[in-house]
Amino acid sequence: MTLSLYDTMARAKRPFVPVNPERVTMYVCGPTVYNFAHIGNARPVVAFDALFRLLRHLYGADHVLYAANVTDVDDKINRKAAEEGVPISVITDRYLAAYNADMAVLGALRPTFQPRATETMDAIVDMIGRLVTSGAAYAAEGHVLFNTQAYADYGKLSGRTLDDMIAGARVDVAPYKQHPADFVLWKPSKPGEPVWESPFGPGRPGWHIECSAMIEQALGLPIDIHGGGNDLIFPHHENEMAQGMCAGHAGGGEAAPAYANYWLHNGFLNMGGDKMSKSLGNVALVNDLIAEAPGEALRWALLSSHYRQPLAWTEDVVSQARAALDNLYGALRRAADVTAEGDTPSEAFLEALCDDLNTPKANAELFALGRKLETGTGAERAKAKGELLASGRLLGFLQSDPDVWFQGGADATLTARIDDLIARRVAARAAKDWASADQIRAELTALNVEVMDNPTGATWRLKEPA
């Protein structure tokens, strides 16, 4: 079973070969914690969580290190803190906690490391110092800037040249820049903003440097996989690689090892044709969505298309995801008396995931297993159940009790009331009292409950989530 991943740098799918299979490393750009995360923010989290889980399966849970940063130094954080009149840590702690809680509902495992910019400041300052010493960075008007001309391969990841960038410049270039593409590593803080001491003067780090410093500190170069949304390819990842290479491998060039051996970028989620963006205001917050739909259904919706494809976020996507899970949980519910055999994901399921994380194809395999579970012989059903549960577990699906899934979040009071009605209806049917049975069904329908009779009793499901 060979894992292949689409590498943005190579613009092609490549067989995945880790530097050290005992220590597979992955870094994914994480959140800036100044607000609740929207479902678009969750797409890379869930996509790379799926990859994290696959890598753990392939290389062993203890042999995969996954770091995702938390940006807790940022203008928007400063603004929010000023509005509320509190230190930035109040803001960042609040929204980091909310973020982690929301992502947990979506079934995302916590990364191995979740470094915060404020806790990485020494490494950031150290890295900038090395860049200045080697001539890859220069000081100007209180800033420290990265000299893009110091890195021979600058532009290789995003496929543009320094000339392209001058031609395409839409923004006024700061006069202290030696080259228009040069970017800030360290800048003075404005009055009232948080400030950190450094050999280059008091100030704060630029946008890109924290990732490079964290990668060096938490994982070490080169890392195997670097992930993020495809809007980060340029400038963020381009700049990150340039500074990281110059700091870590003294200038890059042909002979230098890579910064990251595989660059992975997820496609965007859009809302009604537009990109979902906090600045456009057309966002669906995870925190709101999880009140209306099971986290597992949202997760399924996010993984129902390939991670590199654009995904249009609509109510229909969520209801179709619920229907898909109803299908699989239904099969499991009807197979409650079948003892699962084995706990290994199916070959076809793994092959689909190993093909650049083809989750739609992997999900199709879950349906195939569901069908085997419904229609197979005794031994086939036992095997199918084992494979279905193990495959689902690998991707973070199907681990609930099917009855609980179909209860759709109904509370204990409602559940007890429904169970009572069901029991009375079963008794009425046993007595062939069809009038009473139909009357009770009507009561249940009014409660949004669908009854499914079977020879010995009945099961039920909540048609809409509670």
Next chain:
RNA sequence: GGCCUGAUGGCGGAGUGGUUACGCAGCGGACUGCAAAUCCGUGCACCCGAGUUCGAUUCUCGGUCAGGCCUCCA
């Protein structure tokens, strides 16, 4: 202006140089007191034009349309 994606049936969404994706919805049947579920069967597709080929939805070129990046953004 530069760079980069994508265009598949009613909807979502894989994939392939020549035979079934899959899910949801639809239709027919079995089963059922009724219903639901389930099972069996079934219809519906590859943006346009040219080229390569025995054969293209799949490869090449051109076009159209849509989206993203070039500025904070997943």
